[in-house]
Amino acid sequence: MVIYGASGHAKVIIDIVRSNNEKTIDFIFDDNHSIKELLGIKVRHNWTNEMRKRPSVIAIGNNIIRRNITEKFENAFCEALVHKSAVLSTNIFIGDGSVIMPNAVINSSAKIGVHCILNTGSIVEHDVVINDFVHISPGVTVTGNVQIGEGTQIGAGATIIPGIKIGKWATIGAGAVIINDVPDFSVVVGNPGKTIKFNKLENE
Known part of the structure; x- marks a missing residue:
């Protein structure tokens, strides 16, 4: 799976995934090129066709931004x-x-x-x-x-x-x-x- 956003909210999502040991985080996407990794997970900055094939979760706390991302996002989103x-x-x-x-x-x-x-x-x-x-x-x-x-x-x-x-x-x-x-x-x-x-x- 892919996490969209390398914020503090993303850190908690990483903890949730690790707590259950059911899913693997492939990488995190964020357009801030200064962030190279988060809690040991690589952060990528260019959205590729290969990324679009992976289920994802949006790790952004702002409700409007989260909604706007879904409107232009082509990925399938993870179950809760x-x-x-x-x-x-x-x-x-x-x-x-x-x-x-x-x-x-x-x-x-x-x-x-x-x-x-x-x-x-x-x-x-x-x-x-x-x-x-x-x-x-x-x-x-x-x-x-x-x-x-x-x-x-x-x-x-x-x-x-x-x-x-x-x-x-x-x-x-x-x-x-x-x-x-x-x-x-x-x-x-x-x-x-x-x-x-x-x-x-x-x-x-």
Whole structure:
């Protein structure tokens, strides 16, 4: 497999792959020519036809960049990568290209879209729906029956109470407590969470 991006996020993905001993990382691709290797793995800088034949995962935390890469990418993406310490119900769905970090928990009937990140120690409870390109930061608690729209970022340590709907491309600040529905593109901070501004459209 190929890892796209030689960042700190890539280091964690390397740890996930090594923790499971199920896949081999052939190389990492990054357009920064100053990076020659990462954790002992060679970094290549020119995207070749041979690379396009290999399954890959995008190791970039920015949701918009991750989405934009998929739109011009010809590779098949890997099945979700899950750290061996994560706790997953047998009755869930996780889309291709998503990454589940150490000690994350996903409970019954949750649905996770493609190219999502569930970061270290995050909790996703029963019947949650997380759409494509969402990033759930470390220590987040998403309680039951929550819906999170495409491309939304949930900041570290945030809590979302049951039944809440969060729109697409929103940003939830670190430590926020979300007790009301959140419109598309909102930036919400505090306890209780309040909208302070709106993100630009994701395609701008």
